[in-house]
Structures are given as structure tokens and as C-alpha cells.
Amino acid sequence: MTAPAVNDASVQASPASVVGSGRRGIPWALTGGLLLALLVLVPVAAGLGAYPIPTGEVLSSVLHRTGLGGTALDRVPESVLWNVRFPRIVLALLVGASLGCAGALMQGVFGNPLAEPGVIGVSSGAAVGAVAALALGLNFLGTWTVPAFAFVAGLGTVLLVYVMSRSGGRTEVVTLILTGIAVNAFAGALIGLFLFFADSAAVSQITFWQLGSLSQATWPKVLAVLPCAVLGLGLAPLYSRRLDLLSLGERPARHLGVDVERLRIVLVLVIALLTAAAVSVAGIIGFVGLVVPHLLRLVAGPGHRFLVPGSALLGALVLLAADLTARTVAAPAELPLGVLTALIGSPFFFWLLRRTRRRQGGWA
Amino acid sequence: MRTLRTRPVPPPPARPGDVLAEAEALRVRLGAREVLAGVDITVRAGEVLALVGPNGAGKSTLLGALAADLTATRGTVRLFGRPAAEWTAPELALRRAVLPQATTISFPFPVEEVVRMGRAPHAASPAEDEKVVAGAMAATEVTAFAARPFSALSGGERARVALARVLAQRAPLLLLDEPTAALDLKHQELVLRLCRERAQAGDAVVVVLHDLGLAAAYAHRIAILCAGRVAADGPPGEVLSEPLLSRVYDQPVEVLPHPRTGALLVIPRRDP
Numbered sequence: 001m002t003a004p005a006v007n008d009a010s011v012q013a014s015p016a017s018v019v020g021s022g023r024r025g026i027p028w029a030l031t032g033g034l035l036l037a038l039l040v041l042v043p044v045a046a047g048l049g050a051y052p053i054p055t056g057e058v059l060s061s062v063l064h065r066t067g068l069g070g071t072a073l074d075r076v077p078e079s080v081l082w083n084v085r086f087p088r089i090v091l092a093l094l095v096g097a098s099l100g101c102a103g104a105l106m107q108g109v110f111g112n113p114l115a116e117p118g119v120i121g122v123s124s125g126a127a128v129g130a131v132a133a134l135a136l137g138l139n140f141l142g143t144w145t146v147p148a149f150a151f152v153a154g155l156g157t158v159l160l161v162y163v164m165s166r167s168g169g170r171t172e173v174v175t176l177i178l179t180g181i182a183v184n185a186f187a188g189a190l191i192g193l194f195l196f197f198a199d200s201a202a203v204s205q206i207t208f209w210q211l212g213s214l215s216q217a218t219w220p221k222v223l224a225v226l227p228c229a230v231l232g233l234g235l236a237p238l239y240s241r242r243l244d245l246l247s248l249g250e251r252p253a254r255h256l257g258v259d260v261e262r263l264r265i266v267l268v269l270v271i272a273l274l275t276a277a278a279v280s281v282a283g284i285i286g287f288v289g290l291v292v293p294h295l296l297r298l299v300a301g302p303g304h305r306f307l308v309p310g311s312a313l314l315g316a317l318v319l320l321a322a323d324l325t326a327r328t329v330a331a332p333a334e335l336p337l338g339v340l341t342a343l344i345g346s347p348f349f350f351w352l353l354r355r356t357r358r359r360q361g362g363w364a
Numbered sequence: 365m366r367t368l369r370t371r372p373v374p375p376p377p378a379r380p381g382d383v384l385a386e387a388e389a390l391r392v393r394l395g396a397r398e399v400l401a402g403v404d405i406t407v408r409a410g411e412v413l414a415l416v417g418p419n420g421a422g423k424s425t426l427l428g429a430l431a432a433d434l435t436a437t438r439g440t441v442r443l444f445g446r447p448a449a450e451w452t453a454p455e456l457a458l459r460r461a462v463l464p465q466a467t468t469i470s471f472p473f474p475v476e477e478v479v480r481m482g483r484a485p486h487a488a489s490p491a492e493d494e495k496v497v498a499g500a501m502a503a504t505e506v507t508a509f510a511a512r513p514f515s516a517l518s519g520g521e522r523a524r525v526a527l528a529r530v531l532a533q534r535a536p537l538l539l540l541d542e543p544t545a546a547l548d549l550k551h552q553e554l555v556l557r558l559c560r561e562r563a564q565a566g567d568a569v570v571v572v573l574h575d576l577g578l579a580a581a582y583a584h585r586i587a588i589l590c591a592g593r594v595a596a597d598g599p600p601g602e603v604l605s606e607p608l609l610s611r612v613y614d615q616p617v618e619v620l621p622h623p624r625t626g627a628l629l630v631i632p633r634r635d636p
Contacts, residue, residue, distance in 0.1 A: 111470035245481055247470040251433055256533070257457030257485040302471035
């Protein structure tokens with residue numbers, strides 16, 4: 001955590017521009033890099049799969065549909081591309097961006113790098129809502145029923161965790177994680193209950209969905225989560241500066257003019273929106289919201305003005321790559337996406353826990 | 365969202381002697397304990413006011429009430445002529461800056477970023493902000509580690525960075541809770557010299573201190589708190605009396621003039 005010696009030397013020379021020379025360029029470079037990577041990965045992912053389509057033909061078809069030239073493909077590849085691959089890719093991008101962004105916001109609000117929708121139980125909470133809607137066969141809000149239920153349940157869970165895990169304006173790591181365990185256990189029990197009473201068709205639907213997967217992606221599903229995701233992703237960056245100030249603590253943030261109560265309420269709503277968007281279509285996909293902001297913080301520093309939108313970008317990229325891996329690595333079978341992210345994310349979480357503990361000199 | 369609304373404007377510069385903050389018959393209850401039991405105090409522009417007193421006397425609570433962090437159970441706190449509760453957070457941020465007893469930060473922000481956070485209430489140009497930030501860092505002697513993460517600093521370095529952030533806020537009312545607690549001899553002097561400079565420039569500075577010698581040397585006025593009340597309030601020469609201090613601190617003390625400068629020294633009585 002110490003700055004390189006070169007930096008220290010340049011401090012003496014020009015104090016005001018130190019951070020500028022070292023770090024201010026990194027966010028721009030990273031943003032460019034991430035966008036470029038997405039531009040490359042999307043057509044590649046669209047081409048790969050059980051029915052391979054060359055990347056050139058993918059691009060040609062996209063150009064054709066957008067009316068910029070190119071030619072349409074044959075009936076089958078055209079259908080595979082536009083009815084199977086692209087909805088899935090768009091969904092992966094939306095879910096990944098939502099999870100990454102929700103993770104960054106949550107860590108900012110809790111002032112704790114270990115906060116993440118999956119870890120502290122908000123994903124499970126939202127899942128209870130979604131499972132309820134699925135198991136009871138509710139559809140009075142059309143395709144928006146499941147996202148709406150997930151949102152309401154997710155919102156309740158964030159509020160619950162927030163109230164339970166804070167005392168004296170601080171969130172202790174131990175309390176946060178233990179609250180997460182309790183919430184996860186309770187949510188698991190509720191989901192179990194719904195499964196017990198659901199009919200067998202609903203059961204298999206729920207079980208598969210619980211593992212976390214994008215294999216059921218369709219355009220209607222994309223439309224179902226689009227409002228939640230877009231609203232959440234659009235609102236989040238507006239609060240970046242205030243999240244920076246909040247890292248000083250609630251009182252100092254208020255001293256600097258932040259209406260802390262309002263900020264908290266708005267951000268909890270945004271977190272619930274984003275989590276609901278992700279969970280309602282993809283089930284519980286853990287650790288994206290934990291790993292993504294953390295990696296960005298290591299490279300570009302903790303400033304939220306880059307971290308919040310950056311986490312959305314990297315989250316989208318990571319989930320697209322993970323989904324591509326999940327559906328190609330064991331083809332023709334498909335790994336559940338949630339299993340894959342947990343496989344990679346859990347060891348990372350473990351390392352982060354150890355490091356936080358070492359820093360604090362042990363849990364109290 | 366806030367940027368869409370009209371931003372609050374900074375207050376006009378205060379004239380020396382203007383009352384920037386005052387408490388009247390202020391009572392504050394924290395939990396079951398009445399921490400302040402009827403405090404009257406005025407804070408004037410151009411003046412360094414030191415709050416001293418034994419542990420638990422209510423110094424930090426009074427500072428919190430003047431900062432509009434705590435609400436009065438009875439009595440009133442007025443800031444810039446208006447009841448504390450009537451100000452919004454952004455308006456207050458342009459009027460008073462607060463240095464808490466300890467500063468922690470959840471993420472490893474570099475020092476310069478932490479100081480720049482003090483500029484958040486202002487709608488100034490980046491160049492202006494840059495100048496103020498650089499000035500605050502130079503004044504508190506933290507420029508040398510501007511790029512290091514705050515979390516990697518020592519206690520005394522953190523205290524100075526926190527002070528730099530408060531200075532960068534450029535508020536006319538400064539409320540500092542034990543700014544010298546973690547500092548070495550040299551930097552204690554530096555911080556109180558800065559307080560004097562700010563008062564000279566027309567700001568009001570309220571500073572909680574434990575070192576009565578420092579208070580005597582740098583404060584224009586000292587308020588001695590004891591069990592939630594003001595036991596004495598006035599210039600150092602008037603309030604620093606042996607009987608009063610011995611009673612308030614429950615410890616015999618001696619007050620004597622410095623042999624060369626004549627400034628008051630306060631030391632505990634240590635009989636051989």
C-alpha cells in the first residue's frame with residue numbers, strides 16, 4: 001500500500017500535480033480499454049457456440065440489420081444469432097453491469113470493501129421475491145412480475161441488512177458478514193418452503209434458475225429487466241462524488257454538505273433496482289460485485305467517479321466472458337454460470353477476508 | 365441531482381467581532397446522561413476560542429452542538445444568526461468546517477484526494493480548488509506525502525491531513541476537536557499558529573485543547589468547561605487562576621508567568 005519511490009520523488013518537485021501525473025490518466029485508459037474489449041468480445045461471443053458463425057458474418061449481419069450495408073445470413077444462422085445469441089449477450093451485459101455497479105455502490109454505502117449483494121444476502125433476498133412469483137405462478141404484471149417481486153424483496157433485504165449491521169455510524173466487518181449468513185440462511189429457508197409447495201414444473205424451473213444461468217435468455221426477458229437496469233445504471237454515477245465524501249464517515253460527509261439520509265435512501269433503492277434486475281433473470285450470480293470493484297480500486301484508486309461506471313463496464317465484460325466460458329467449455333453441456341463465478345470468486349473472497357483481518361489486527 | 369438546483373452561495377465576509385455562533389442555556393442529553401447542563405457561549409469572528417476542561421466535561425459535545433451535529437434538548441444554538449436546525453447541509457458546509465477527534469477513511473484515498481474533499485461544498489474553478497488545496501497542504505506540511513494513501517500514514521500525519529482538509533473548506537467558522545492530540549511539539553505549535561492566522565484573517569476558530577499552556581499562549585479567549593457548564597470564560601489572564609483550575613481538574617496546579625515572555629504557564633503541582 002505504499003506508493004512507489006518514483007512517486008515520492010516527484011512529490012517534492014511538483015506537489016500539486018503528483019496525483020495527476022501518476023493516476024489521473026489511468027481511468028481514461030481503462031475506460032477505453034474496457035470499451036475496446038467489449039467491442040471485440042461481443043462479436044466473438046456471438047459467433048461461438050454449438051452452431052459456430054464466423055465473426056465476419058456476425059458483423060455483416062449486424063450491419064445489415066442496422067441498415068449500414070452488409071448482408072443477411074441464411075435463415076438458420078440468422079435466427080441463431082438474433083433469437084438466441086444476441087438476447088443472451090445483451091442479458092449478460094446488463095446483468096454483469098448491474099452486479100458490478102451494485103457491488104461498487106454497496107461497498108461505498110457500507111464503507112466496507114467486503115459488502116456485495118451475494119455475500120450479505122441481498123441477492124438471496126431478491127431471489128425469495130422472484131421464487132415466490134415463480135412458485136405461485138403470479139403474472140399480474142406480465143413479464144415484469146418477477147423483476148418487481150425481486151425488487152421489493154431485495155429492497156426489504158438491503159434495508160434489513162443495513163439496519164442490522166450498523167451501529168454508531170459504522171459497519172463492522174464481522175457484523176456485516178454474520179448478518180449476511182443469517183439473511184442467506186433465512187432466504188434459503190423461504191426459498192425451500194416455496195419449492196416444497198410448488199408444482200414439479202415450477203420446481204425444475206426454480207432449481208435451474210437458482211444456480212445462476214443466462215441460458216433462458218429471450219428478448220422479452222431482456223425487456224423485463226431493462227427498466228430496472230437502465231434506471232439503476234443511469235442514477236448511480238450521479239452519486240459518485242458524494243460516495244467519496246461518505247468514505248470519511250457520516251458526520252464528516254454531512255459537514256461537507258452531503259444530505260446523508262437522502263443519499264442513503266436513494267442508493268439503497270438503486271442497489272435494490274440493480275440487484276433485482278440481475279437476480280430476476282439470471283438467478284444468484286455471486287462475487288462479480290465483489291471482485292470487479294476491488295480489482296478496479298487496486299488499479300485506478302478508490303475514487304467513485306471512475307469506480308462506479310468502471311465497475312459496470314468491467315462487470316459486463318466479466319459476465320460476458322464467464323457466460324461464454326460456461327456455455328462453451330463443456331459443450332454441448334452447459335455449466336451453470338453462478339457455479340463458475342463462485343468457483344473463481346470464492347477464493348478471492350477468502351483472500352480478501354484474510355487481508356482485511358490482517359489489516360485490522362484480527363476481528364474484535 | 366443537486367447540481368440541477370441553485371447552489372447555496374457562500375456567506376459575505378464577517379467583520380471582526382461578529383457573532384458567528386452562539387449557544388444559549390444549551391442543554392444536550394446523550395442517552396441517559398445530560399452532558400451539557402445549561403451552557404452559554406458566543407463565538408466571534410477574528411477570535412480563537414479554546415475549550416478546555418477535564419475529560420467528560422462536555423467539550424466535544426459543545427463542539428458537536430455548535431457544528432449542528434447534535435440537537436439541543438433545551439436552549440438554542442444559533443449559527444450566523446439563524447437557529448442551527450434551519451440550515452441545510454450544503455449551506456452549513458459553506459459556513460463551518462469541523463475537525464473530528466479522529467479521522468478514518470473506508471478506502472485508501474491518496475492524501476491529496478482527501479484534502480480535495482474539503483472543496484466539495486464550493487462551486488469554484490478547478491484552478492482555484494487546486495490553489496486552495498496546495499495551500500492547505502503546504503500550511504500543514506503534508507505536501508511531501510501528497511500521493512501516499514491516507515491509510516498508510518502515521519497518527520500525527522493523518523491528523524495534519526485531516527486539518528488540511530478542514531482548512532481547504534475555507535469556512536469562516538472552524539471547529540477543531542483536539543487538533544494537537546496526536547502531534548509532536550513542533551506541529552502542535554504549527555497548528556495553533558494556523559488557528560491564529562485564520563482568526564487574523566477574520567475567521568472564528570473554536571479549538572478543544574488539553575494543553576492549558578498552548579491555550580494560554582494562542583487563544584484570545586478560554587472557556588473552561590466542568591460537568592456540562594461553563595466554569596469560566598474570558599481572556600487567558602483572567603480565567604487561568606490556580607484555585608479555579610485546581611478545583612475544576614481536581615488536581616492542584618500552579619500558574620506562573622514565563623520568566624522571559626511573561627506568558628502564563630500551567631503545570632500540575634508536583635511536590636518533591
